[in-house]
Amino acid sequence: MQSAAPSARQDPISRDIVLIGGGHSHVAVLRRFAMRPEPGVRLTLVCRDTHTPYSGMLPGYVAGHYDFDAVHIDLRRLAQAAGARFVRDEATGIDRQAHRVTFAHRPPLPYDKLSINIGSTPWVGQVAGAEDHAVAVKPIRAFRERWHELLTRLAERPAEKSAPLRLAVVGGGAGGVELMLAMQYRLRHELSSQGRDPDALQCALFTQSAEVLPTHNRRVRARFTRLLKARGVELHLNCQITRVEAGRLIDAQGQAFETDETVWVTQAGGAAWLEGTGLALNEQGFIRVNDYLQTISDPDIFAAGDIASQDGRPREKAGVFAVRQGRPLADNLRASLLDRSLSAYRPQRQWLALISSGDRYAVASRGLLSWAGAWLWRWKDRIDRRFMARFNELPAMTEKAPSQTGSRVPLDRDEQTQAISALAMRCGGCGAKVGASVLSRALAELTPIEHAEVLVGLADPDDAAVVRVPPGKAMVHSIDFFRAFIDDPYVFGQVAAHHALGDIFAMGAEAQTAMAVATVPPGLEAKVEDTLRQMMTGAVEVLDAAGCQLVGGHTGEGQELALGFAVNGLIDDLPERPMRKNGLRPGDALILTKPLGTGTLFAAQAQLAARGRWIDAALDSMCRSNRAGASCLQEHGARACTDVTGFGLLGHLVEMTRPSGVDAELRLSALPLLDGAEATVAAGIVSSLQPSNVRLRRAIRDQAGWRDHPRYGLLFDPQTAGGLLAGVAADRAEACLADLKALGYAEAAIIGRVVAADEDITDDPAPIRLHE
Known part of the structure; x- marks a missing residue:
């Protein structure tokens, strides 16, 4: 018995590329795959934050020249435009043997190729008290929240309060200098707009180097030294902060500096969780990669941006490198899945840096050359806005047709058979059920709660559940079913379970048992199995929290992922007023x-x-x-x-x-x-x-x-x-x-x-x- 021809058949997923982090390299990878999709290859972007800032515009955002949307790339929209899944969560590890990314609160995510672009992490923990009393510029989300809190406190400060507001930045590189000048510009503007004395703001910059911007040329260093002094910023050079306390900084000589807010822009390294991956890291905890941006430890794992350290090619941590790594990273991820040769990435020795000075003025630095002026800021503004438009001005989505040539991904013999089957006319009736082995493996990791009233349930081989109704109770029945409207099967499973439980709770009943009905698109067994596992894990977590035991269900094939539940609840028999x-x-x-x-x-x-x-x-x-x-x-x-x-x-x-x-x-x-x-x-x-x-x-x-x-x-x-x-x-x-x-x-x-x-x-x- 054959089912009717489907209205549209998509190429089955053969391989998964998982991208950890929403950095500049990965947004370029998404855009490149959006422009030229690879049939059979699915991308998944994993990021804790849905909106990722463009580092080149962050000082302008702090200074008040840009609003939130102007400087942030919407990762969810970009992933959707690229046909990629978006997982809003934070990775906590990599199981390299099983090829899975692990998380703290959701099931692992399988990968065939993995890329890491999570930026650097300030090592505030290396200085006593810094973690408790200073705010690191990264992660940007935490800094942004703290910055808005400071602006709010300033707005709510009594007008008659004459005590100064003392701001300290630790770090004399380009990031620290730009941030100091941007914050000073914005805070002075806020004070003036409130009718207060802007000179009530006192700023200090601390660096253990002999000069600010030590990696830039002499003219650039001199320009910013003069500018900082002209703006009234106290410069503390050759000053190593060794302890941070509430309201003050302590240097190596024991001298104390009073401060109301301390921002940390120095001593960055790799995320702590990378140490448990077994990947080769350098002394700062950054991932060591070769010229193909592959980790030297594992050819299936790539890294780019600040988190990567390219062997034999030391370079400064600058956004320009992450941006330019996007194209070779995308091409090498694609080539590695197709068993084709990879392309080397060779970073340039010199690059143009445009460093803003808080107001609409910028200094250009390239090798031994330097320029400055308001025209440079306007030029930088046009470059930045053009860059952001590539990722935020996206065309409306259209239905993607299956490829004419099919997937180019090499498959083994079993996978080839499964792929042919997935594209072929599928059976209807009982022939449309998901295979028993796939289903059993997908459900093996589920451990639903158990009620004594359930006599026969999910763990039993029987075709129906048997549930005892407790004395004095009446049954409440409800059913809901709908297709997926988001691309994360784990979250979709959670939403579907919450939706189905709603009718039970609305009648004042307590949920007791649930039967699931799921539809999963056909494909390679490993991909179907993972989709089921992700979706049902999310659903069972919600059912368990509601005291509702999953006792069985039915899973079949269909063109779209869908999930529903028949839920039974209990209520007092003949209650006074349900x-x-x-x-x-x-x-x-x-x-x-x-x-x-x-x-x-x-x-x-x-x-x-x-x-x-x-x-x-x-x-x-x-x-x-x-x-x-x-x-x-x-x-x-x-x-x-x-x-x-x-x-x-x-x-x-x-x-x-x-x-x-x-x-x-x-x-x-x-x-x-x-x-x-x-x-x-x-x-x-x-x-x-x-x-x-x-x-x-x-x-x-x-x-x-x-x-x-x-x-x-x-x-x-x-x-x-x-x-x-x-x-x-x-x-x-x-x-x-x-x-x-x-x-x-x-x-x-x-x-x-x-x-x-x-x-x-x-x-x-x-x-x-x-x-x-």
Whole structure:
């Protein structure tokens, strides 16, 4: 028996390239593979931060010349444009024997070729107290947060406070000098704008070198020495800081220097976790690589940027090298998978460095040459903006057709058979099930919680589960299923489980057991196995946390990854008042526990029109369990509750008002929204389910008068793993809201109230009234 021909067949994944870190080299690799994809090869970018800063523009950002988006590359969008997966996490190790990247809180990620581009890490731990009392410039995210905290403290400082603000930078290289001048420029500007004396800012630069910028020529050093002194920056040369205490620095001679904020821009090395990989490292902990950017220890692992040290070619840690390594790194990763010869990368001996001076002025340095002027800053600005446009101005995505020539990746005999099978017409019916060996291996590492009531479960060979219902309990059943909307199967598994559990919690029940139904695209067994393992690990973690035991399921082949669960819950038999949709009463406050906007945001993501941080926040919200929220609502006497999912807020509210025989009022300004949702709706980007939901607009009284409101469209936005909507007595609503926020539902809000049905109105009997 054969299945119908699929609408589109993609090349099966044959090999995986995993990129650890979102540095300048890796963004170039992504762009190069986006321009020329390699059939059968999948890229996965692993990075803790979704937005990576361009180092050349960071001083301008600190000085206030650029906003956040101007200096950051959106890695999630870039990866999506390149057809790569994006994993927002931090690697903690490499299992080279098993070819897997390990993490602290998620399953390992297999690789065929691996590249590391994570930059350097300041060794603040080498100086006593520095880790506790100084902020390192890297990781940039931590520095950025501390910088904004400083700006906030300055803004909140009482105007009459006359004590000076003392700023210290430790490190006299280009990074330290640029950062000092940028911070000084911004802080003086902030003080002036607040009507304060900018001279209240006192700045000091500390370096153990005899001069600032010791790797640059004499003219450059002289220029910046004069500039620093002219700006009132105290220079402490030949000064080695040996201890950092709260509010002061101590040098090798025991002299103390008072400071309110210390920034560390020196003594960088490799990340500590690299020591456990067995890769050859130099004295500073950087990965030793050959001329092909391969590690000298392992031909399957590459490294680039500051984290790499090229044997026989010592060089300064400068962003220009990381940028120029991008192309040879991409080409060598591709060639290594195709068993082709690699190309050598030979860094130039001299390069042009453009060093900004805080204001819109820059100094050029190349070998023995130097220039300076505002025109150089403008030139640098044009170069930087042009560079950023290559990675942020991305075309809208189109459906990728399978390659005409097929994969060029060499496969062994078994892999060739599997690849041919994956591309061939697949069987339907029972022939579409995932192979037993693949399934058993994928599930072998799962260890779901166990309930005594489960008599036959996942560990048993039987075809059905057997579960005892405890005395005095009634069963609550629900089912949900949908296709993947993100490329990380682990996170998708988490979201799918949260979504399926929502109906159980909304009725005030506790989840007991779940049966999974999964669809996985065909391909090489190892790739299918890993996808299943990643997805089900994420799901089981969520089910376990909810006290819900996975007892079985079904897995089959399909063109798209999909997952769903049939969930059984328990509730007291004949409870006094279960939470249902028909329990609203006039006077109840309407409480929504999570923000709206997942539908429009993920529709925008599909068009590369959503910022990565918007998607991050949406996923964080979707992965917040409704279990504690439901318990809180019950404790505060909620009589009616539902989870807000596919029908949108309005659709689910109508499901509550109609059987309850009441009307409702909503305050649009009170609706909690995910970042970016209002912007994407305003751009006309909505979910494919939205038009069906909009048909319910007739439930809104005077709906024509609200069509142009910027939040109107979000009433119909379908939610995935959305929050709970409940009616709580008005006199308990504020206390309930406070408890919800204490439980982590930071965006929970009272969005309206329940009113008696207005039976006298005949011209517009719609039950939902809107207010600003």
